[in-house]
Amino acid sequence: MSETTTLPEPVVVEEAEPKRGYAGQNVPRKEDKRLVQGEGVFFDDVRRHNMGYVHFVRSPYAHAKIRSVDVSKALEHPGVLGTLTGDEVALLTDPFFQISSPPGAHLKDYCLAVGRARFVGEPVAAVVATTRETARDASELVEVDYEPLPALTDARQALADDAPVLHDEAGTNLTWEGVYEWGDLDQAFDEADRVVKISELHFDRFNSTPLECNGALVEFNRGTSQWTIITNNQFPGFAAIMMGPAMRVGIDKLRFVTQDIGGGFGNKITSHPQLVACCLLARKLNRPVQWTEWRTDFHLSMSHGNERWFQDTEVAVKNDGTLLGFRTTAVDDAGAWLRYEPLGGVIWAQVTPGMYRWRHIRLDFKQVVTNKAPVSPNRGYSRMQHLWFTERVIDIVAHELGLDPVEVRKRNYIKAEEMPYETPNGCVYDSGDYAKMLDTALDLIGYDELESKRADAESRGRLLGVGIGSTLDSGTNNFGQSRLINPELQFSGNNEVATVKLDIFGEIVVTLGTTPQGQSHETTASQVVADILGCSVDDVNVRAGHDSYWNSYAGFSGTYASQFAVTGLGAVKGATEMLAEQMKKLASVVLGCAPEDIELAEGQARMRENHEAALPFMALGAIINANNAGLPEDLDVTLNCRYVYRPPFDPPDVERKYGNLTLTYAAQVHVAFVEVDPETGVYEIVDYAAVDDCGVRINPQIVEGQVMGATAQALGAATHETFTYDEDGNLLTPNFYDYHVPHALDMPPLKTGYVESASPFTSMGTKGMGEGGGAGIHAVCAALQDALRSRGNPIVYDSSNPYHRVWELLSDPASSRRRVSVEPR
Amino acid sequence: MAGIPVVTSQVVSVEVNGTTYEREVEARRLLIHFLRDDLDLTGSHVGCDTGNCGACSVLLDGTLVKSCMLLAVQADRATIETVEGLAEDEQLSPLQQAFSDHHALQCGYCTPGMLMSATALLRESPRPSDEEITKAIQGNICRCTGYWNIVKAVKAASGQEVAE
Numbered sequence: 001m002s003e004t005t006t007l008p009e010p011v012v013v014e015e016a017e018p019k020r021g022y023a024g025q026n027v028p029r030k031e032d033k034r035l036v037q038g039e040g041v042f043f044d045d046v047r048r049h050n051m052g053y054v055h056f057v058r059s060p061y062a063h064a065k066i067r068s069v070d071v072s073k074a075l076e077h078p079g080v081l082g083t084l085t086g087d088e089v090a091l092l093t094d095p096f097f098q099i100s101s102p103p104g105a106h107l108k109d110y111c112l113a114v115g116r117a118r119f120v121g122e123p124v125a126a127v128v129a130t131t132r133e134t135a136r137d138a139s140e141l142v143e144v145d146y147e148p149l150p151a152l153t154d155a156r157q158a159l160a161d162d163a164p165v166l167h168d169e170a171g172t173n174l175t176w177e178g179v180y181e182w183g184d185l186d187q188a189f190d191e192a193d194r195v196v197k198i199s200e201l202h203f204d205r206f207n208s209t210p211l212e213c214n215g216a217l218v219e220f221n222r223g224t225s226q227w228t229i230i231t232n233n234q235f236p237g238f239a240a241i242m243m244g245p246a247m248r249v250g251i252d253k254l255r256f257v258t259q260d261i262g263g264g265f266g267n268k269i270t271s272h273p274q275l276v277a278c279c280l281l282a283r284k285l286n287r288p289v290q291w292t293e294w295r296t297d298f299h300l301s302m303s304h305g306n307e308r309w310f311q312d313t314e315v316a317v318k319n320d321g322t323l324l325g326f327r328t329t330a331v332d333d334a335g336a337w338l339r340y341e342p343l344g345g346v347i348w349a350q351v352t353p354g355m356y357r358w359r360h361i362r363l364d365f366k367q368v369v370t371n372k373a374p375v376s377p378n379r380g381y382s383r384m385q386h387l388w389f390t391e392r393v394i395d396i397v398a399h400e401l402g403l404d405p406v407e408v409r410k411r412n413y414i415k416a417e418e419m420p421y422e423t424p425n426g427c428v429y430d431s432g433d434y435a436k437m438l439d440t441a442l443d444l445i446g447y448d449e450l451e452s453k454r455a456d457a458e459s460r461g462r463l464l465g466v467g468i469g470s471t472l473d474s475g476t477n478n479f480g481q482s483r484l485i486n487p488e489l490q491f492s493g494n495n496e497v498a499t500v501k502l503d504i505f506g507e508i509v510v511t512l513g514t515t516p517q518g519q520s521h522e523t524t525a526s527q528v529v530a531d532i533l534g535c536s537v538d539d540v541n542v543r544a545g546h547d548s549y550w551n552s553y554a555g556f557s558g559t560y561a562s563q564f565a566v567t568g569l570g571a572v573k574g575a576t577e578m579l580a581e582q583m584k585k586l587a588s589v590v591l592g593c594a595p596e597d598i599e600l601a602e603g604q605a606r607m608r609e610n611h612e613a614a615l616p617f618m619a620l621g622a623i624i625n626a627n628n629a630g631l632p633e634d635l636d637v638t639l640n641c642r643y644v645y646r647p648p649f650d651p652p653d654v655e656r657k658y659g660n661l662t663l664t665y666a667a668q669v670h671v672a673f674v675e676v677d678p679e680t681g682v683y684e685i686v687d688y689a690a691v692d693d694c695g696v697r698i699n700p701q702i703v704e705g706q707v708m709g710a711t712a713q714a715l716g717a718a719t720h721e722t723f724t725y726d727e728d729g730n731l732l733t734p735n736f737y738d739y740h741v742p743h744a745l746d747m748p749p750l751k752t753g754y755v756e757s758a759s760p761f762t763s764m765g766t767k768g769m770g771e772g773g774g775a776g777i778h779a780v781c782a783a784l785q786d787a788l789r790s791r792g793n794p795i796v797y798d799s800s801n802p803y804h805r806v807w808e809l810l811s812d813p814a815s816s817r818r819r820v821s822v823e824p825r
Numbered sequence: 826m827a828g829i830p831v832v833t834s835q836v837v838s839v840e841v842n843g844t845t846y847e848r849e850v851e852a853r854r855l856l857i858h859f860l861r862d863d864l865d866l867t868g869s870h871v872g873c874d875t876g877n878c879g880a881c882s883v884l885l886d887g888t889l890v891k892s893c894m895l896l897a898v899q900a901d902r903a904t905i906e907t908v909e910g911l912a913e914d915e916q917l918s919p920l921q922q923a924f925s926d927h928h929a930l931q932c933g934y935c936t937p938g939m940l941m942s943a944t945a946l947l948r949e950s951p952r953p954s955d956e957e958i959t960k961a962i963q964g965n966i967c968r969c970t971g972y973w974n975i976v977k978a979v980k981a982a983s984g985q986e987v988a989e
Contacts, residue, residue, distance in 0.1 A: 036908075037868070133851065263931075518931030712968075712972070744958075745959050747972050750973055
């Protein structure tokens with residue numbers, strides 16, 4: 001049940017049909033051999049003859065009018081090959097398509113700033129030179145005449161009368177708003193014994209900072225007008241939809257290629273502006289161009305996570321801790337551009353009630369633009385913010401009503417027997433046993449000994465606190481949810497593609513539409529294929545990486561939003577089953593029997609009743625590919641199968657904002673023990689347990705690795721990581737000195753466990769996973785609040801709690817307490 | 826901008842993983858860019874521009890260094906070991922094998938530097954404690970694993986038992 005790495009029992013998909021094989025086993029990763037030898041191929045490892053290096057000139061101002069850009073001195077510098085400016089971009093391209101309905105729809109977003117710069121680090125021009133160093137030098141010779149404008153750095157002030165308006169075309173900084181209401185709020189508040197009011201909570205700005213920054217090597221084929229973009233963009237399907245229309249070309253002109261990607265976590269979805277700049281330069285200069293983002297540039301400009309304020313929250317609750325409903329206003333800070341936004345304005349709704357049974361919910365989502373880096377998906381995208389809010393509400397309610405957070409959770413958790421559970425907004429939680437997960441986590445951490453641990457800490461002058469984070473990792477998007485943002489959009493459903501073929505010497509070759517960044521797709525796809533074809537995982541060749549010219553590519557191809565185990569493996573399974581049928585059909589023709597008489601085992605197609613009558617895979621491959629004369633004319637066998645997995649979705653009801661937004665719901669329950677030094681606010685996470693349920697696990701070790709990684713990132717976000725701006729809009733944490741990600745010495749002892757609730761909605765019982773839900777952030781917040789209880793009972797109101805904030809809570813608990821009140825009805 | 830610095834260059838000779846290379850390089854070129862761009866040894870990576878991340882870690886005359894913190898010219902006449910030199914005759918070293926066995930890598934971007942830091946540790950301390958291991962890799966950032974499995978792998982590579 002809760003052992004970490006013991007081999008599980010063979011997977012049982014349907015109880016009557018025990019299935020033995022690679023699925024469910026810790027098969028060693030196929031990717032490792034090249035990666036541990038430094039033989040991976042990341043985009044920056046690729047070279048082309050005569051390639052030039054791109055360096056972007058970036059705005060030093062958070063908000064400024066661009067009066068002029070003069071590149072003449074840079075062009076005179078030896079080694080400089082060319083430049084690109086906003087004026088050129090405005091002629092050569094159209095603004096990027098906007099997802100938003102008006103007024104956000106009116107934004108004019110180009111790959112370089114045109115006329116105005118809106119955040120520090122925004123690319124204003126680009127220089128190409130023969131070396132990285134020369135390009136960087138020459139970029140300093142580009143003269144930009146700026147007229148600084150007042151900067152807007154606090155989302156809460158975006159609607160003030162005197163706030164600078166970022167985008168004149170929109171006429172307001174409130175670029176998108178949606179009021180969501182389900183159930184009967186009046187009834188809920190009538191029924192309530194108490195109303196808990198929380199004036200303001202803040203979810204901080206950070207991101208996952210993958211170790212490899214963004215970049216690309218872009219080639220233009222003048223004869224065919226096609227670009228090859230060797231890049232680490234993790235969602236080429238989205239990039240193509242954004243880039244093609246902007247560049248006025250069909251998406252077939254854009255070939256995206258990747259092999260290995262050095263981490264993504266959502267942060268590599270919105271590199272399309274820079275990729276467009278590189279495409280324009282490759283065409284203009286008639287040579288390959290290479291762009292490698294510097295770490296400082298990444299921090300300044302790329303894919304910050306959504307910062308969100310929750311204001312005027314009211315929670316309807318019974319005296320026994322039964323939660324009835326809540327209303328709140330979420331003010332979401334999108335930064336300067338809507339590069340993937342306002343999708344965050346609906347994605348949170350995948351997990352509207354969190355893990356809880358409350359049915360009456362109202363949330364007014366206001367998204368505003370500010371003079372900060374644009375936000376984009378970040379591991380746990382938009383659900384993490386909302387789940388942090390619901391978890392904070394649960395713990396504040398328990399705290400203020402004097403109830404046990406464990407009991408409040410158990411009282412309000414959706415129960416295992418209620419699954420599949422339809423949420424107030426029509427999402428269907430597929431399966432899960434949250435109470436069992438909580439018990440497992442409490443067992444792992446030794447919750448029974450809490451009081452003795454508190455006493456021990458106290459004897460050392462420390463305050464011990466315990467905190468729980470229980471979250472969901474919703475996976476496999478129904479892109480129809482975008483219509484709740486903009487009813488005009490023609491997106492719905494989802495898809496992913498795989499091809500599986502048997503080649504001439506019997507090679508099994510698999511291509512995927514995905515763009516893995518460490519998620520081990522080559523390994524897990526091999527497990528699924530080998531089980532169906534009755535061969536060894538070593539016999540399965542999964543091509544590394546992604547190539548949009550492989551024909552294993554559809555509109556939503558990519559690796560994002562916790563879905564591979566459902567969409568990617570669903571496509572692999574579908575294609576492999578097609579291939580298996582064809583192999584049986586071919587063997588039956590050759591061996592003179594019915595296809596049903598053939599089985600695939602031990603690398604052969606053989607008669608079930610007579611194993612001597614067998615064709616090795618090599619013979620099947622050779623017959624179809626190179627020796628096919630005399631085969632029946634109507635034999636429909638290619639041994640090259642393509643399958644598009646399409647999850648069962650309907651478009652949601654736009655009027656009611658109602659419908660199933662994601663297919664699967666992996667769950668996490670984390671528990672943290674922290675010890676705080678009351679003199680300084682310095683604290684340490686002294687023990688930690690993480691329990692995950694992602695349904696059937698194809699490779700438990702890989703799943704556990706994702707759980708560990710998500711935990712580490714959550715702990716980093718909870719403790720030290722923050723993109724903090726000064727009032728002029730300068731980012732104060734533009735590198736790994738100031739932006740402190742966890743190091744090995746920062747990690748607490750970790751115990752992991754799992755519960756396995758097979759999804760009834762997926763063919764293998766799997767659920768998408770990997771994002772985690774940011775459970776660690778909640779666990780740390782709750783543990784700090786528990787630890788500080790005896791010191792004036794402060795309220796933890798921010799997701800980010802570096803030592804100085806804890807010290808502030810210790811030294812002035814009253815000001816935090818003013819955020820919360822409890823009123824009887 | 827007052828002007829562009831005068832570019833000077835110098836011939837640098839290094840031995841990397843047993844092979845001697847001689848190249849003329851700009852004086853300002855970083856060792857990591859020399860290894861990657863001039864010698865095409867792309868196993869060592871760049872993850873930051875401030876010396877924090879350790880993805881570029883190599884051994885220089887036996888000492889662990891971050892190769893983004895040195896100029897190529899400072900490595901003249903040095904012996905350098907990089908990740909490409911760890912395996913012998915296609916056979917993974919025990920450390921490399923342990924990284925795979927214990928799932929100590931996901932995207933693999935930090936792995937080359939992590940392996941070099943661990944290699945340096947194991948030469949100094951053949952049976953390191955968990956604390957020694959975490960100290961030895963504290964200069965290497967990994968964003969995928971949370972380090973737990975890396976610590977386990979290094980310990981296992983040293984022949985010590987690790988909890989499963």
